Amino acid sequence: xxxxxxxxxxxxxxxxxxxxxxxxxxxxxxxxxxxxxxxxxxxxxxxxxxxxxxxxxxxxxxxxxxxxxxxxxxxxxxxxxxxxxxxxxxxxxxxxxxxxxxxxxxxxxxxxxxxxxxxxxxxxxxxxxxxxxxxxxxxxxxxxxxxxxxxxxxxxxxxxxxxxxxxxxxxxxxxxxxxxxxxxxxxxxxxxxxxx
Numbered sequence: 728x729x730x731x732x733x734x735x736x737x738x739x740x741x742x743x744x745x746x747x748x749x750x751x752x753x754x755x756x757x758x759x760x761x762x763x764x765x766x767x768x769x770x771x772x773x774x775x776x777x778x779x780x781x782x783x784x785x786x787x788x789x790x791x792x793x794x795x796x797x798x799x800x801x802x803x804x805x806x807x808x809x810x811x812x813x814x815x816x817x818x819x820x821x822x823x824x825x826x827x828x829x830x831x832x833x834x835x836x837x838x839x840x841x842x843x844x845x846x847x848x849x850x851x852x853x854x855x856x857x858x859x860x861x862x863x864x865x866x867x868x869x870x871x872x873x874x875x876x877x878x879x880x881x882x883x884x885x886x887x888x889x890x891x892x893x894x895x896x897x898x899x900x901x902x903x904x905x906x907x908x909x910x911x912x913x914x915x916x917x918x919x920x921x922x923x
Contacts, residue, residue: 731768762825830881873917897923
């Protein structure tokens, strides 16, 4: 039985999502774009597992969070740590391939993980900074997300947008707190919203 905690990469709409990727190296050159070299598992034929590398470019639009949803600096990420990442499906053909990171979540505490859902927007309440969402295949899945000044909202290319740009019917991936109210529907804080 392997003790490898590395996860895999999955596609979610127009973005890619890496869960439990292992940081192999961190590059923070002066005056240049920083990047992370990560590795993740790929399941091949006959359930054989392969490890692949990917370079995630970190730019001024990349959001960096810890397990509690607080902003962090790339200097806090070190070799051997685990991250979750949302990144562009557009990659170079280099070895390893490169992609632009939209969000990096450093797994700072294994007891606390940020949750994520891919839901359809039902209603946008701009006056109260609330976003109502649900899974169209599950009518009981509605969640109300509170949007704060700390919430990052990104379009399909990773560029920042405002809550006014969100409309009912759009699909979003939301990284949110791991707690919610007991109300119906439940309410929780959104840290990052990615338009799919």
